[in-house]
Amino acid sequence: MTSASVPASEAPPLRDAHERRIPAPVFWELVAHLARRQLDTKHQLTLLGWAWPLTRQLAQLAVLVFIFSAVFDLGIDDFPVFIFIGLIAWTWFATGVGDGAWSITGQRHMILLSRLPKAALPLVAVVVPLVDVIIAFPVLLLMLAIGDELRWSLLLCPLLLPLQALLMAGFAWLAAAGSVFFRDVPNVVALGLTLAFYLTPVFYGLKSVPAKYEWVLELNPLTTIIESYRALLLGEPGPGALRIALVAAASAAIAIVGYLVFQRLEPRFADHQ
Amino acid sequence: MSVPSPSRQARLKLDGVWKSYPRWTPGDRTLRGAFSRRLPLLVRSAEQLWALRDVSMLLAAGEAAGLIGHNGAGKSTLLHLASGVGRPTRGRVLLPENTASVLSLGELFDPDLPGRDNAITAAMAAGMRRREAHERLPDILAFAEIEGFEEAPVRTYSEGMRLRLAFGVVAQLRPDVLLLDEVIAVGDMGFQSKCMEHIRDLRRKGTAVLLASHSLDQVAEECDRALWMERGEARAQGEAGEIVALYRTAMQHETRARTPTDDHSEDSAESGLLLGTNRFGSQEAVIRDVALVSPAHLPVQEIAHGSGLTVSFMVDPLDGVLERPVVSVTITRTADELTCYDTGTDGEGVTLGQVGEPLRIDLAYDGLTLLPGEYWVDVGVFTAGWGYAYDYHWRAYTFRITGHASDNGVFRPAHRWHIGA
Numbered sequence: 001m002t003s004a005s006v007p008a009s010e011a012p013p014l015r016d017a018h019e020r021r022i023p024a025p026v027f028w029e030l031v032a033h034l035a036r037r038q039l040d041t042k043h044q045l046t047l048l049g050w051a052w053p054l055t056r057q058l059a060q061l062a063v064l065v066f067i068f069s070a071v072f073d074l075g076i077d078d079f080p081v082f083i084f085i086g087l088i089a090w091t092w093f094a095t096g097v098g099d100g101a102w103s104i105t106g107q108r109h110m111i112l113l114s115r116l117p118k119a120a121l122p123l124v125a126v127v128v129p130l131v132d133v134i135i136a137f138p139v140l141l142l143m144l145a146i147g148d149e150l151r152w153s154l155l156l157c158p159l160l161l162p163l164q165a166l167l168m169a170g171f172a173w174l175a176a177a178g179s180v181f182f183r184d185v186p187n188v189v190a191l192g193l194t195l196a197f198y199l200t201p202v203f204y205g206l207k208s209v210p211a212k213y214e215w216v217l218e219l220n221p222l223t224t225i226i227e228s229y230r231a232l233l234l235g236e237p238g239p240g241a242l243r244i245a246l247v248a249a250a251s252a253a254i255a256i257v258g259y260l261v262f263q264r265l266e267p268r269f270a271d272h273q
Numbered sequence: 274m275s276v277p278s279p280s281r282q283a284r285l286k287l288d289g290v291w292k293s294y295p296r297w298t299p300g301d302r303t304l305r306g307a308f309s310r311r312l313p314l315l316v317r318s319a320e321q322l323w324a325l326r327d328v329s330m331l332l333a334a335g336e337a338a339g340l341i342g343h344n345g346a347g348k349s350t351l352l353h354l355a356s357g358v359g360r361p362t363r364g365r366v367l368l369p370e371n372t373a374s375v376l377s378l379g380e381l382f383d384p385d386l387p388g389r390d391n392a393i394t395a396a397m398a399a400g401m402r403r404r405e406a407h408e409r410l411p412d413i414l415a416f417a418e419i420e421g422f423e424e425a426p427v428r429t430y431s432e433g434m435r436l437r438l439a440f441g442v443v444a445q446l447r448p449d450v451l452l453l454d455e456v457i458a459v460g461d462m463g464f465q466s467k468c469m470e471h472i473r474d475l476r477r478k479g480t481a482v483l484l485a486s487h488s489l490d491q492v493a494e495e496c497d498r499a500l501w502m503e504r505g506e507a508r509a510q511g512e513a514g515e516i517v518a519l520y521r522t523a524m525q526h527e528t529r530a531r532t533p534t535d536d537h538s539e540d541s542a543e544s545g546l547l548l549g550t551n552r553f554g555s556q557e558a559v560i561r562d563v564a565l566v567s568p569a570h571l572p573v574q575e576i577a578h579g580s581g582l583t584v585s586f587m588v589d590p591l592d593g594v595l596e597r598p599v600v601s602v603t604i605t606r607t608a609d610e611l612t613c614y615d616t617g618t619d620g621e622g623v624t625l626g627q628v629g630e631p632l633r634i635d636l637a638y639d640g641l642t643l644l645p646g647e648y649w650v651d652v653g654v655f656t657a658g659w660g661y662a663y664d665y666h667w668r669a670y671t672f673r674i675t676g677h678a679s680d681n682g683v684f685r686p687a688h689r690w691h692i693g694a
Contacts, residue, residue, distance in 0.1 A: 011282040012369035012449045017357040020370050022400050029403040030394070037383070037390050109380040113398035114357030270359035271294050 018267065022115045030116060035124050039131060053132035054139065057087055064203045076205055078234060081143045085233055086202035088136045089226050093168055094193045095129035100172025101186040104269060105179045111270050118266050119259065122172035126165055133161075144233065153232045160232075163248055164225050170254030173262040180265070180272050201226055205236075221247045221254075284450050284481035285332035285355065289364035292325040292350055292505075324350040326505045327364070332450075332498075337472070337482040339492030339513055341520055342502035343660035344596055348485040351502070352376060352454045355483065373399055374452035375439045384428035388419055388438055391427050395442040409445045417441030418464065432624075437464060444471055451475060453484040461622050469495060487599065487619045487658045493517040520659075527661035531555035544669075551669045554662035558590045558598070558628075560652055565672050568637075578645055578676035578685065583637040588628060588654050595628040597657040602636045606683070607647040607671065613683055614643075619657075642684045645676040 022030065064087070065080050076082050103121040104110070110121060144150050171189075178185040200222050201209075209217055217223045224239045224247040231238030238244075325347045332338055340348040353359055354366050356374040382391040392413050396406035414420050417437040419430075427435060436456050443451065451472070472482055472495070486492050492499050492513055499516035501509045509516055532553045544561075546552040567573045568581040576582050584602050588595075601617035616636075618625060625632070650672065653665035 012284075012371060014283065014286060014367040014369060017355050017366040017368055017372070018360045020357050020372065022398065026397055026400055026402055030397040033390075033393060033397060033403065037386055037394070040390075041385050107383065109382055109384075112356070112358055112376055112381065113394070115400065116398050267360050270353070 018114065020115050021117060027117065027120070031120050031124055031127075034120075035128050038124065038128050042128075050135065053091075053129075054135050057084075057091060057132070057136055058139070061087055068203055076208070078147055078149060081140070081147060081149065082205070082230065082234065083203050084136075084140055084143060085229050086200075086226050088133055088140065089164065089229055090197065090200060090202045090222070092129050092133050093164065093222060094197070095132070096126040096168045097171045097175065098186075098189060098193055099128070100125040100168070101175035101179050101189040103172070104176045105183065105186075118269060119173065119262055122176040122262070123169055125176075126168045126172050130161070130165075140233075149234060151233070151235055153235070156232050157229060160225060160228055163251055164222075166255045167221055167225070167251035170251065170256070170258035173255075173258035177262045177265045177269075180269050196220070196222070205230075218243070221250050282334045283331055284334050284336075284369065285330075285483060286367040287328055287330045287351075287355075287364070288367065290325055290328045290351070290354065290361045290366055291323060291363040292347075292354060292359070293323050293362050323505050325354070325361070328500075328502075328505075328507045329364075330500055330507070330510060332481045332483060334449075334479040334481055335476050336498065337476060337484070337496045338498040338500055338510075339496035340483065340485040340500050340502055341487075341489060341492055341517065341658065342508075343656060343658045346502040346658070347505040348502050349376075349454055350505075352452050352483070352485055355450075355452050369449040371400070371446075371448050372450040372452065373443045373446045373448035374454075375436065375443055375456045376452075376454045381435050381439050382427040385426050387424045387426055388430065388434075389414070389423040392417075392423075392438055392442055395439065396445065399442065399446055401445075413438070413441040413445055415441075416444045416467075433461070433464075440468060444468075447475070447478070448480055451480050451482045451484075453482070455485050455487060465622055487597075489517045489521065489659060490620050524655075524659050524661055528553050528555075528665065531661050546666060546669055551667050552665065553667060554653070554664040556664060557593055558588060558595055558654060558663040560586050560654055560664045560666060561589055562587045563650075563652055563666060563670055565650065565670060573672065575673045575675050576641065578674050579640050579642055581637065581639050582641050582672070583635050584650055584652065585633070585635045586652055587631050587633055588625075589631040590628050593629075595625075595654075595656075595663070598625055598628055598663065599655045599657060599659060600625065600634055601651075601653045601655065603649075603651040603653075604643070605649045605651065605668070606643075607649055611683065613648065617655075641674065642686060643674055644680065644682060644685055645674045645678045647671055647673050 021027075061080065061084050064083050068083070069079050100122040103125045104118060107121065110116065110118070141150070141154075144154070175185055175189045199217065200220055201217060206214060206217060206223065206227060224243050227236075227239045228244060230236050239247075328347070328351060330338070340351065342348055352374065353376060354361055355368060356372070356376060358376070381395075382388075383394070386394075389410060392410060393403075393406045396409060396413070397403060401409070410423075414423050417434075417440065419434055419438055419441075422430070422434065427438075430438070440456060453472075456468075469491075472480075476482060482496075484492075484496070496513040498510065499513040499520075500507055501516050501520050509519055532549055533556055534549065548556070563584070563586040564572055565574070566583045566585055567576065568583070570583075573582070588598065588600065599617050599619045601615065603615040604613045605611065606613055648671065649668045650670045651665070651667050652670075654663045655661065655665075656663065
């Protein structure tokens with residue numbers, strides 16, 4: 001070989017076009033970027049901006065407190081705080097799963113970003129409304145402080161967040177993938193969430209439920225999660241380690257099934273746009 | 274023993290690629306559709322429509338290949354698969370990880386986000402780190418020529434601005450393979466030549482380029498090779514100039530074959546147009562009211578050398594809708610049938626979009642410096658991709674350029690003599 005020849009640049013290895021993926025660090029940066037942009041667009045054009053999610057929750061809280069202490073008395077101590085805890089957890093769940101259902105069909109331009117693993121999009125939908133939880137948290141602390149209910153156990157609350165996120169991600173992946181093939185799915189999800197609001201102890205406690213129906217509510221993993229938040233924040237008797245472990249296992253199972261179904265269907269998304 | 278030189282490295286391999294899309298009727302994407310689907314799966318798969326059928330090609334480093342063909346011939350499908358959007362039903366599409374693409378079909382960006390955020394998303398989706406994407410943003414905006422609009426949501430952008438932005442992002446990359454779907458034709462002439470210059474530069478550094486274009490001239494000039502797609506199949510591939518010539522010949526045959534044999538148009542007597550004689554094309558859409566007018570908007574048959582002339586006509590889609598048709602105007606000298614000037618909308622970055630209503634088109638020449646004499650004006654409207662003519666008026670209109678002719682040639686550029694010191 002002559003020394004004058006141009007040094008052969010390393011031939012890039014060839015791979016299947018659809019298997020190309022952006023490097024992992026870029027992936028996480030991109031997810032953070034997408035989440036930030038979504039938060040921006042959600043709030044930048046409104047007068048109250050970032051105060052909206054909190055305003056909505058407080059307004060809902062006021063109505064629920066009025067109805068269930070002045071109209072029907074449920075006889076629960078610290079009723080406003082009690083409801084507020086349930087409301088914060090529920091709103092995160094409903095917003096994340098509801099938006100997750102739209103995260104593929106509502107963002108068709110993302111299909112063209114072929115190197116972005118699409119499983120990230122429902123995940124972004126789950127993480128974005130977590131910001132509403134963080135905004136509401138100081139208000140919750142204030143309410144606890146006024147009622148002289150501050151406990152050290154509240155520091156354990158962040159441990160429950162990943163558990164709830166796991167459950168939400170599973171539902172979000174299932175709903176997002178299903179929506180691509182059946183456009184009814186987001187409507188089914190919305191209907192399901194409306195019904196689930198009443199079948200989850202958000203504005204009542206498990207104690208208020210007749211014992212023979214308790215099992216129905218205990219089938220709902222969110223029941224255990226919300227009861228656990230209340231146990232940590234209000235010092236109420238909690239659901240017990242066994243039930244928490246069962247719900248953790250169920251959430252993980254839903255997340256794994258959701259992820260596998262999503263990954264199985266993802267190659268066909270582009271054909272259905 | 275031969276050592277493969279870097280320029281011979283394969284950068285893109287299409288290996289017997291087939292692609293079919295599920296056939297959805299409107300109700301199918303709902304649960305109702307799913308429940309009412311009664312056909313057994315076997316029958317359904319038998320009526321599969323193949324968007325691509327057994328397409329193979331090989332592209333080496335530094336090479337450029339052009340995809341030509343009608344709309345729906347499979348060019349976009351091929352580029353989508355190569356970009357990793359969707360998977361081939363059979364066969365393989367192989368290319369390097371470092372491949373960049375600008376696809377025009379579908380939505381490119383999040384319409385509600387400003388251009389700058391979309392540019393950063395696109396840069397990161399191409400593999401750039403966050404910090405780098407932010408650092409390159411000014412260059413992206415400068416290349417795309419949308420400075421001042423970067424904070425506006427993309428839904429307020431024109432199609433041209435969106436594609437410029439997409440190309441601006443790609444211009445910051447050094448890809449091993451670059452895939453372009455009809456993008457360059459959308460910008461204005463200045464932007465087009467900037468893109469082409471950038472592409473040539475990338476190719477010198479070893480980037481292989483695969484582009485779909487409706488502009489046959491562009492493919493013939495800029496590409497080494499061309500792949501002619503027809504109904505999902507590779508009808509021919511080879512040296513770009515030869516394939517383009519083959520395609521043009523086929524287009525003429527196609528136009529003749531599609532020209533109706535019996536003339537039903539009631540105005541043929543008064544317009545002097547006769548199908549198969551001086552009028553060709555499928556007549557799915559027609560050109561009418563062709564007029565040659567002076568800059569003062571008066572019909573003319575004669576103009577003075579160097580003065581302006583406007584060719585004005587209506588493109589009437591009749592009852593149909595034309596998808597991005599192409600319009601051409603040709604000036605031919607009658608004395609020796611020499612083509613003096615021929616131009617089409619697609620080569621000049623003019624896009625007609627969807628034409629569902631009669632559309633007036635004017636081509637204004639500011640100053641015609643053709644030599645005095647008699648000329649024909651031909652006007653034609655074609656399918657996107659020059660598949661065939663809807664309507665073509667051939668040597669049906671004449672005009673004369675007056676003035677004294679003491680010189681020879683085709684045109685008279687502005688000139689002066691200087692004699693002595």
